[in-house]
Amino acid sequence: MPRTLIKNSSLGGLVMGGSRPVSRLGFTLIELLVVIAIIALLMALLLPAVQKVREASNKMMCGNNLKQLAIAFHHYHENYGRLPHGGKNICDTPIHPAAQANCSNRPSPNWGCCSPYNRDEWSWTYYILPFIEADNVFKQSSNTTVGRSIIKVYYCPSRRSPSLYGNWAKVDYAACAGSNQTNGIVVRKGREQTRLNVGSIPDGTSNTVMLGDKQLNINRLSQTYDDNEPYNAPGWDSEIFRVGSTSNLPGHDRDHPSYTNPDPNVGSARFGSSHPVSFNVAMTDGSVRSVTYRVNGVVWTRACARNDGQVYNLDDLIP
Incomplete structure (x- = not known):
């Protein structure tokens, strides 16, 4: 209520002064709830935009990673006159003498898994290390030290941070083995095309996929059949290779069947990523190009094969 002021009069008496209202401090509960609701609404409107900007930045960084890897492939080619190969498994022919006993009863000459005995049988992920400022890792004498050395450019920022998974460093990118695992840019050691060079790609270097994001089950990172190998894995396993064909279309990270195991929770031979849309x-x-997950199977097959002699439009790859 208004407050009345009493003042001393110049005539010696007291007089009633004018009244003024008492100011009210703070917010009412209703006003506070309205402010909170407005802030929540603004956050709900801004969050998708922030996430979209963050993903755009991550995808650009991912593309830059692939660019660096592609340049490293070319530096390797300049030094050795060939592209890096895809390594081999322990029982792939030719078999190391120390592995003969373990491989003699296998169902086929090239059956087997896991890392080979010699480093000259390791994959492209090891051989390009000197060309991505990781020569110190390349020269380590301990295989375990190499396998546990985190190479930042091997990690997609949309999928995970550069760290150890299952005590091993990882790689989120794969070389293209073509449409049938033999007609790609990178093939495993011992195959006829192991010494492939950029001058022997009849379909053209600008038309043929060399490297790409690989599809993974992000719920099973570092687990068996999916992301289970050290980053210097031999190459025949799908951790280092991916294929592109009408039956192996790219896809977003998810639970997916393996071409070696019927369990829907494991393994993939496909390209793909944690990026939305492409x-x-x-x-x-x-x-470096973006490829839509909805790419036509025939177009994708032609893009992944280096020597099928077929023509396709590069614009058919984009989202």
């Missing part, structure tokens, strides 16, 4: 690939000429 994923990144590096063509053999070093250019």
